[in-house]
Each structure stands twice: as structure tokens, then as C-alpha cells.
Amino acid sequence: MKRLMSSFTVLLLVMALALPALAFIPQGELNGGVSYEWNAEDKKLEHTSTRTGFRLVLEDYVDPAGKLHFSFKGWYDWKDKEGDLALDQLWFSGYMGDIDYSLGRQLINWGTADGFNPTSYFARMDANALFSGDMAGEPTWAGQATYYGQNFSLTAVAAPYFEPQKIDAEMKRLMPKTELPPHIPPGLVPDADAVFEAIEEVDKPKAFGKDTQWALRAETQLAGFDLQASYFTGYEPLPGMEMTIQMFPPNTSFEGEYRRQSFVGLAASGTIGSAGVWAEVAYGGPEPFAEADDVPGTMRIPLSINEKYLQAVVGGDYTFAVGTGLLAQIQYIYRGQGSLLMPYVMPEIDFEAGPIPSIEPGEIKPASYLYGRFAYDVNPDSTLDLVVIYGLEEKGGIIRPAYTYRFPNAVQAELSLVASFGKEENVFEPIPTTARLGVSYKF
Amino acid sequence: MRIRKALLLLLSILLLSSVSYAADRSGQEILDDLAFSNVLSGSGVAELNLITENARGQQRKYSVKVYLKSDDAGDRQFLEYLSPADVRGTKFLSLNLEGQEDQMWLYLPAIGRERRIASHMTGDSFMGTDFTYEEIGGNFARSGEYSAERLADEVEGGVTCYVLDLTALSDAALYERIRMWVWQTENVPVKVEFLNSAGVLQKTLTLSDFREVAGELVPHSVVMADNVKGTRTILEILSVSEEEISEDVFTVRYLRR
Known part of the structure; x- marks a missing residue:
């Protein structure tokens, strides 16, 4: 390929x-x-x-x-x-009458929300996007064509080459680590690092043919609102993982597969008075893991969600008449597949259960978040920006203040800080307080 | 010699009639007869440098291409940033159609799609400049919104001008009072002062470098100074053409191209 x-x-x-x-x-x-x-x-x-x-x-x-x-x-x-x-992007786009098309490696970013888009099926985002503020996602190899009618458009996308989500250092850092008591034999209790090693070994879907990923989108306007309805059939961005526990001799291993999944989505955006508003929802999920034959002394525990789920985002923004204008944006994010930070749920282990710890599947609970962004132009050359994400169930979050100064000739400097907050042992807690000074020159 | 005397007499008559015409015109007549077409009004395409200057005199310069269409159906505007590099490719579509809610979209090349934005811009800043949307379209003194009193003529920008003192007739007007210097021979404003209800000067608009475009005088240098904030916005017209723009330009489809 x-x-x-x-x-x-x-x-x-x-x-x-x-x-x-x-x-x-x-x-x-x-x-x-x-x-x-x-x-x-x-x-x-x-x-x-x-x-x-x-x-x-x-x-x-x-x-x-x-x-x-x-x-x-x-x-x-x-x-x-x-x-x-x-290679970042390589595409040709053309226009033929009522049809616009593009072929090649391109960014396909669907949806109406700002940054968190349940209906953006192709633009994969890595875990670091949350902390860097770069929410554009990754380009993918695809062909895309849109037919523009009088008051509607229809888009079809075919992505023959599957590219999984990148596993970055942030994702590895955020997976919970298990501290082993001394009496527990090695190899019996699952290790998060072993999950990531196993992911690398999972076969990817083949290019072209039946493994091609597809999506359709219809767009129109109704009562001044932009509306999108979409359907996607493709693969999970990360493989569905299962853990197999063998009692005699004690051992755990991980197996995974990129499962086919499908979603239907709806998205809308518009204005109410002086505020911009949007809502986006997608429902679907992967095909469940295949039933395995019962083997005495072994147990299979899914680490990934094994049923259909709902994702939704509702948000809005408004510019307050404070000085040069204070932009405030609030979004509510609902994730039926669980935490924003952890794609896998590790099993629950009770070390006090006996000489051999008891291991039960971890429960995948829906998670919801409040996302706030505030931006203020101190003067034409500099901007103060504050991003806050708070997990309503996780009782913790991160805060990212940033100051950007724009020099002449498209040179800009940004000083930012990322810090976690919330109750003890919340999932955001492993994120260290990080300060970054960046400079960029665009030409 | 007789011919020379006759010529002088004719010139004197012409001059006197001209002075008499200029002296006779009321403020309201001058306002109603303004042959003003700002660069960003009507229908056409313009490329311009847009320079913003803060109170410390620091400037930021943008090059933009603007497509405009204004008719009975309403106003449409499509704007693309050409430079500097950090905003190049950013596009903005604004539809202000009769009988419909105003709609605006912003296309950001970094995310490869457009975003719907709130359309509460009327009366607010145009793209972060000192212009409001109405000012940049030249619609700051619509007929019927102001009563006009004529003051003593003055020379402004090197040309003889009528001076008008406009007073708002309703709350719908953008400013309580406007003072306007109108070039007598061309019927176009060369300077406009905007005052609030307390009579405080808020903004000053200066128009110069008039050139004929499709039979109309269009200013190629437009400066808006915010006298309260101490900021300025300078528009330098690089090219302008008045032509019929296809409706296809003012669509989300065009924004995505």
C-alpha cells in the first residue's frame, strides 16, 4: 500500500x-x-x-x-x-458545472461545532490536540465530490486507505498505571504499556475494495440555520482491544482488531440574536467483538466499548462589548463512549481478593464536559486567550491561558501554560503543569 | 479687441451664475445630490491595502480582495485576505438580504472549513478596523435620516467645499451629528466628522485621490480616524472595477474553493 x-x-x-x-x-x-x-x-x-x-x-x-x-x-x-x-497534504480539486471534487491526501473536516465535531469522521485528532489548541485534525487519502443544487448540496467521500489515530506521548501518559503489590506474580496483571505495544501489532484494514471507508453528507438551510445530515461507514480510529486472562499458568495478553463502525450524524449552526449557536450529534458504534469459544481457565475482558453510543456537542459564542470585545464561547460535550482522555478502560483489580487478585471488566461510563474559551484583543498586536475543559463526572479538568503577540511580517510569539485542576486522582491529574514559549514565522 | 471684451463678459456671466448656483443650494439639496460612491459600495471587485494603526502609531497592513454586490435584493460581500501570510486564505462571506436575517461565514484554511459567525456586526467594527459596516459601504448619511444645514464654505484638501451640519432625525441614525465637507465641483465628500450626542468628535473620515471608475469618482485613499481611541484605519485602493458579479461568488461553495 x-x-x-x-x-x-x-x-x-x-x-x-x-x-x-x-x-x-x-x-x-x-x-x-x-x-x-x-x-x-x-x-x-x-x-x-x-x-x-x-x-x-x-x-x-x-x-x-x-x-x-x-x-x-x-x-x-x-x-x-x-x-x-x-507529507502533509497533496490534492487536486476541480470544478465541473454543479460538481466540485478533490482527490488526494486532504483535510476533510465536517461538522458545525468549534473543535469537537462528532460528525468529523475522517480528520483524526491525537490526544495532544487538547493541550496544544490545534484542533484541525489529520488529513487523509480520499476522493470527495459535492453536488450543489439550488438550496442544498450532497457530498460523497471515499477513503480507500485507512490511517489510524496516532498514539502520542500524552495518550500513553494518561492511561492509568497499576501499582503491583509484592505478592502479585508478574504477568498476571495487565499493564497499560502492553496495551500500546499490542496496538502496534494489530492488522490494519486493507486498502481499496470492501475495506474502503465511505461517508455521505447532505446540507441545506432551514429558517436561517445551516443543517447537515451525514452517514459514515468505516473503521475505528484505534483498534478495539480485548484482554485475555489465563489462570494456569497465570498470564494476560491483549488482542485487538480494527472493527467496522457506522454512524449517522446531524449538525446545525446559526445565530440567535447576537450569539452564534451550534449543535452536533452522532449515533453509532463498532461491530461487537466476535463471540469466542469458552476455554476453561481463561477470561476475555473488553477494554473498548462494545455497543452503540451517542456523541453530542451543543455550544455558542458571544462577543461582549468590553473594550475591544471579549469573545466568550461555551460548549457542552457528551461522549457516550467514555472519557475524552482514555480510549481504553482498564479492568478493575481487587488485590485483596485472595492469593490471586480478582479482575473484573472496567465499566465504560458516559462522560460529559464543559468547554469554555475566552479571547480578548489587548491591542491590534496581542491577544489573551483562555481555554478551560472541565469533566462533569471526572470532577477535574485543564486550564490553558495563552498570550500571543504578533510582530510585523507574520512573526508571532505565544506563551502558554497548561495545568490540571480538580479533585484528587481525577483523570486529568497526571497532566503536569507545562509552560511553553513558541515562535512562528509564516511566509 | 471687441471679441476679447465679449469673451470676458461671457466668462463673468458664467462665473456669476455659477457662484449664484452654489450660493443658492440648500444643505438638504447638497446632501440629496451627493454623487458619492465609496470603494466598497455598488457592485464590483476591489483589491486594497487595509492598514490599521493603533494609538502608538504602530501599523498592521493587510491586502484583501473584496467582491461586492448591492441591489434591491440586498447587500452581499465576499472578502479574501491575500496577505500577510498569517491570515492569507481566510475568507469572509456576508449576506444582508431583504426580508432575511443577516448571515455571515468565516472560512479558515487551517481547519479546512467554514464557520457560521454571529451577524451582529451592523454598527460594530468591520474586520477589526475603525470602520463600521455602514461606514465602509458609504451609507453613513442615508437620505431621510438627517436634516442638513449649510454652513459657510471652506477650502478642505485643496478644494472649495460646501460645509454641511447634519442632525439625526431618528434614533436609527448611526450618529447624532455629522459635519461634512463636500467638493463643490464634484459633489463628493472629502471629509466627514462624526459627533456623538454631546457634540464630541468621535471619528473623522478623509477621502482623497479621487479617480474616475466607470463614470463615477471613487476615492482611492480613505482614512478613518477614531478620535476617541486615537486609532486610524487607512484604505489604499490598488485596483477597482465596477462590474456585475455572479451570484455564485456569494455562496458557501465559493468560500470553500
């Missing part, structure tokens, strides 16, 4: 180079930043990252009706001595 994608990339590049009429003017961004974490135990500030990065974009209109886009990006962490260089 990788060879196929490489061939497609080369083909599009050759097409781009073969079009003499195109006058690509490179655009992009250079950025750098340093991060420090507050070590609460040692009570000292630790330097965690010095990262530089770039994004280079070549884009031009193709006469008479089209556009070609090529971008790639990379980063290098000077502290950890690691980096990445990757």
Missing part, C-alpha cells in the same frame, strides 16, 4: 511539474518552541523539549477550474534528538 501511495505522490508531483502555467510561490511556516514542566515531587522546573519545525506549501490555481496543493511538514526535537518529516 505504501508503494501505491508513493506512486500516487510521485504522479501528482510529476503532474504539478509538468504544468508550465503554474507559478508556485512557496508558502509555509517556520516554528520553534521550548517547553518546561513543573515537577511537583521535586519542586523544580524541568526542561522537556526544544522543538523546531516547518511546513512548506505549494499551491496554485489551475486554469480554467481547479487547484493543486502540495504541502509537507517536519519537526526535530533537539532535546530528545528525534524528529519526523512527512
